[in-house]
Amino acid sequence: MIPAERxxxxxxxQWCPGCPNFGIQTxxxxxxxxxxxxxxxxxxxxxxxxxxxxxxxxxxxxxxGLHGRAVxxxxxxxxxxxxxxxxxxxxxxxxxxxxxxxxxxxxRRNPDITVLVHDNQIYALTKGQGSPTxxxxxxxxxxxxxxxxxxxxxxxxxxxxxxxxxxRGFAGNIQTLTEILSRAIAHRGLSLVDIVQPCIxxxxxxxxxxxxxxxxIPDDHxxxxxxxxxxxxxxxxxxxxxxxxxxxxxRETFADRDPGGEVPMFERPPVxxxxxxxxxxxxxxxxxx
Amino acid sequence: MRDLSIFIVGAxxxxxxxxxxxxxxxxxxxxxxxxxxxxxxxxxxxxHNSYRLRVDGPNAPRHDANxxxxxxxxxxxxxxxxxxxxxxLVGESPEGQDGLSIRxxxxxxxxFDSTIFANTLAAGxxxxxxxxxxxxxxxxxxxxxxxxSEDVLEQNVRAVQIGYETASKLVEDTDRIELTPTDKAxxxxxxxxxxxxxxxAAGCRxxxxxxxxxxxxxxxxxxxxxxxxxxxxxxEDEIAAVNMSLAASAAGxxxxxxxxxxxxxxMTEGLSLAGMTETPLVLVLAQRPGPATGLPTRTAQEDLxxxxxxxxxxFPRAVxxxxxxxxxxxxxxxxxxxxxxxxxxxxxxxxxxxxxxHFSLEALTIPPSVPASGLADPSSFETYxxxxxxxxxxxxxxxxGQSEHLVCIDxxxxxxxxxxxxxxxxxxxxxxxxRLEKLRQLRRSLAMPEPHRIEDADVVxxxxxSSRGAVQEAIDRCRKRGMKVGALHFTELWxxxxxxYPDGISYWTVEGNATGQFARLLQAEGAPTLTGRIERxxxxxxxxxxxVAALFGEDEEAxx
Numbered sequence: 001m002i003p004a005e006r007x008x009x010x011x012x013x014q015w016c017p018g019c020p021n022f023g024i025q026t027x028x029x030x031x032x033x034x035x036x037x038x039x040x041x042x043x044x045x046x047x048x049x050x051x052x053x054x055x056x057x058x059x060x061x062x063x064x065g066l067h068g069r070a071v072x073x074x075x076x077x078x079x080x081x082x083x084x085x086x087x088x089x090x091x092x093x094x095x096x097x098x099x100x101x102x103x104x105x106x107x108r109r110n111p112d113i114t115v116l117v118h119d120n121q122i123y124a125l126t127k128g129q130g131s132p133t134x135x136x137x138x139x140x141x142x143x144x145x146x147x148x149x150x151x152x153x154x155x156x157x158x159x160x161x162x163x164x165x166x167x168r169g170f171a172g173n174i175q176t177l178t179e180i181l182s183r184a185i186a187h188r189g190l191s192l193v194d195i196v197q198p199c200i201x202x203x204x205x206x207x208x209x210x211x212x213x214x215x216x217i218p219d220d221h222x223x224x225x226x227x228x229x230x231x232x233x234x235x236x237x238x239x240x241x242x243x244x245x246x247x248x249x250x251r252e253t254f255a256d257r258d259p260g261g262e263v264p265m266f267e268r269p270p271v272x273x274x275x276x277x278x279x280x281x282x283x284x285x286x287x288x289x
Numbered sequence: 290m291r292d293l294s295i296f297i298v299g300a301x302x303x304x305x306x307x308x309x310x311x312x313x314x315x316x317x318x319x320x321x322x323x324x325x326x327x328x329x330x331x332x333x334x335x336x337h338n339s340y341r342l343r344v345d346g347p348n349a350p351r352h353d354a355n356x357x358x359x360x361x362x363x364x365x366x367x368x369x370x371x372x373x374x375x376x377x378l379v380g381e382s383p384e385g386q387d388g389l390s391i392r393x394x395x396x397x398x399x400x401f402d403s404t405i406f407a408n409t410l411a412a413g414x415x416x417x418x419x420x421x422x423x424x425x426x427x428x429x430x431x432x433x434x435x436x437x438s439e440d441v442l443e444q445n446v447r448a449v450q451i452g453y454e455t456a457s458k459l460v461e462d463t464d465r466i467e468l469t470p471t472d473k474a475x476x477x478x479x480x481x482x483x484x485x486x487x488x489x490a491a492g493c494r495x496x497x498x499x500x501x502x503x504x505x506x507x508x509x510x511x512x513x514x515x516x517x518x519x520x521x522x523x524x525e526d527e528i529a530a531v532n533m534s535l536a537a538s539a540a541g542x543x544x545x546x547x548x549x550x551x552x553x554x555x556m557t558e559g560l561s562l563a564g565m566t567e568t569p570l571v572l573v574l575a576q577r578p579g580p581a582t583g584l585p586t587r588t589a590q591e592d593l594x595x596x597x598x599x600x601x602x603x604f605p606r607a608v609x610x611x612x613x614x615x616x617x618x619x620x621x622x623x624x625x626x627x628x629x630x631x632x633x634x635x636x637x638x639x640x641x642x643x644x645x646x647h648f649s650l651e652a653l654t655i656p657p658s659v660p661a662s663g664l665a666d667p668s669s670f671e672t673y674x675x676x677x678x679x680x681x682x683x684x685x686x687x688x689x690g691q692s693e694h695l696v697c698i699d700x701x702x703x704x705x706x707x708x709x710x711x712x713x714x715x716x717x718x719x720x721x722x723x724r725l726e727k728l729r730q731l732r733r734s735l736a737m738p739e740p741h742r743i744e745d746a747d748v749v750x751x752x753x754x755s756s757r758g759a760v761q762e763a764i765d766r767c768r769k770r771g772m773k774v775g776a777l778h779f780t781e782l783w784x785x786x787x788x789x790y791p792d793g794i795s796y797w798t799v800e801g802n803a804t805g806q807f808a809r810l811l812q813a814e815g816a817p818t819l820t821g822r823i824e825r826x827x828x829x830x831x832x833x834x835x836x837v838a839a840l841f842g843e844d845e846e847a848x849x
Binding site (some may be wrong): 043 | 317421480494524529537566695698707
């Protein structure tokens with residue numbers, strides 16, 4: 001057990017005072033501590049947005065890359081350095097919108113990473129446009145009449161695509177979220193956690209609206225029941241059943257394909273020069289008279 | 290006979306590649322240099338395609354043929370215009386035309402009850418026409434088809450024999466071509482074959498890419514040869530490819546990617562990310578004609594300006610351009626070295642011509658050393674900051690997870706520690722200066738252009754990348770006609786070092802685009818006023834004939 005203070009950084013926090021991102025950050029630090037993962041064994045990867053600033057506020061290795069591209073970046077970091085616990089922490093616009101195609105293919109590839117989606121159903125940093133998870137019919141600072149598209153159902157999509165750990169958390173319930181994150185990070189293979197998060201600046205609903213809808217999944221839910229898990233996932237955006245919706249036996253991960261195993265790529269010896277010379281010899285043709 | 294140009298022409302799917310490979314290897318087994326290039330349509334079956342062999346001549350393209358082997362009458366008609374005076378036409382010629390008329394498909398059908406042997410028949414026939422011994426052709430066929438079942442192989446060997454004999458009888462009335470075997474050894478290799486081998490030797494560990502002609506061969510080489518130790522992943526798109534490659538590099542794995550112009554367009558944000566995060570990345574940009582989808586299977590040098598300028602904001606990069614396989618080996622090694630030393634993206638330009646053309650090189654070497662790792666020793670720091678100020682702008686680099694020192698890498702403008710900043714007074718200007726200081730240092734490291742016969746030249750050609758063979762051949766031809774021509778050939782294009790251009794010489798650029806991208810680069814970097822610009826943009830590689838014609842102000846036929 002590592003105390004949460006070990007994960008403190010000196011970076012100046014840029015979130016709105018009272019933002020539920022603080023709750024997610026606390027849960028993440030507690031989960032890392034509970035798993036005895038010291039900062040140098042963790043790599044936090046993000047894209048762009050307010051959620052994507054999380055890595056600056058949690059002591060760990062950080063790769064804060066481009067908008068929408070956190071998942072491919074994390075996939076490669078985990079492969080190149082399998083000893084790092086690699087965790088994506090970014091928003092719904094970044095992961096489901098700009099990066100949606102990458103997420104689909106990450107489900108197929110199954111890298112051993114955890115993807116935390118701070119799902120506030122709004123583009124906050126760009127000041128209030130609809131996101132892929134905004135409910136149909138809600139007004140935004142872009143969709144002035146209302147959003148006319150249906151929200152993305154990425155948890156159900158994840159289950160359909162063979163993702164072996166799919167959960168929904170709530171930023172307003174730190175204790176449950178900590179438990180979910182601990183399980184997600186410990187899971188081998190891609191684990192996806194959609195974290196329902198009120199946006200206190202641009203959101204359409206007060207925090208109480210979320211508390212009414214973020215209800216624990218039934219105690220008797222069997223997380224290997226795929227069909228029931230999909231049903232629970234599809235209750236959003238009217239209700240947000242909180243907990244591990246789906247968890248099944250880990251399958252081959254992306255890094256399992258690498259014959260180099262657990263050794264970080266930077267520690268591997270150079271390829272044998274004799275092998276290179278043998279390849280050059282294949283191009284060689286001797287003439288005879 | 291020296292410098293024999295052979296076109297094997299037919300539809301996609303008729304096996305011109307097989308014939309070309311057999312004949313090329315038979316020639317190499319006789320110790321005769323052969324340069325081959327491919328010219329084909331973007332389709333799987335049909336169309337007009339040619340496999341071109343240049344025998345015992347320079348490693349450069351020729352767009353005219355001394356021998357045309359046609360696998361169907363329409364191809365014979367289509368490529369007729371390429372026949373040089375006195376050319377021999379072999380094969381499925383249209384009725385009533387001159388040539389060694391052999392109906393390969395009909396003959397194959399009559400003999401084997403199957404047309405699939407038409408191409409080995411044709412290979413035998415071509416062997417006879419160009420004076421190869423039947424034993425050599427048979428031996429190459431046996432060797433290259435050794436994986437076929439015994440009776441299919443035997444039928445192929447018989448087909449070669451029948452093709453050879455049929456053509457031998459016909460060829461007696463025409464000029465027989467004599468070849469002189471030697472005991473020389475050649476490396477027969479393309480630029481895109483040597484890049485993966487050199488990359489592996491240079492310590493490359495990871496490549497993510499998306500298939501796109503003409504770059505695809507590089508990723509498939511790694512997939513086919515896992516012993517090279519390069520983990521290759523077919524990404525869902527070029528955006529994922531570049532982000533994966535650069536993130537693997539941030540985690541300490543020497544990495545590369547490869548694409549063509551359209552894919553590079555998707556990669557430019559990632560390129561800029563490599564610039565901002567100071568992450569080494571080698572990117573092979575295999576050019577083809579654009580805009581948009583353009584001509585997917587043709588060649589061009591149209592993406593120089595794009596390589597120089599692609600990506601938002603200002604950041605240092607190096608742009609290199611390969612000329613031939615030996616040069617590609619040197620530049621691939623150099624690309625990894627520069628990327629690591631300066632913590633920058635390095636773009637290596639190739640093109641469809643270089644991807645497909647096979648050069649015969651008497652010597653082919655790969656630099657023996659592995660470029661030094663750019664990773665610092667973690668024990669040398671009490672505390673660590675990824676973007677610490679230094680006099681040369683290069684901060685000691687630790688990989689993600691290399692040690693207990695935390696590494697913070699950020700695409701936002703950042704502090705020395707790597708955290709987001711909006712300090713416009715000190716940090717932002719200093720970080721801009723830091724990145725540009727690396728560009729100044731890099732400029733001092735780049736090589737001068739390679740001079741070729743400039744000592745007494747009145748005319749100097751300024752060329753880059755894949756045109757080198759054609760330029761050198763053109764110089765020989767011009768000098769035979771009394772024009773003293775030389776060349777400065779550029780393979781390290783950016784940042785250009787300071788070059789001394791002697792006075793009293795007329796300078797011409799040579800490049801494969803229509804807007805003088807290289808000419809504009811040179812003019813911006815202090816080159817003297819150009820006398821002329823020689824540009825080719827029809828989708829075919831620059832050949833010597835078009836350069837000579839432009840210098841003498843003639844049309845091309847007179848110059849060839």
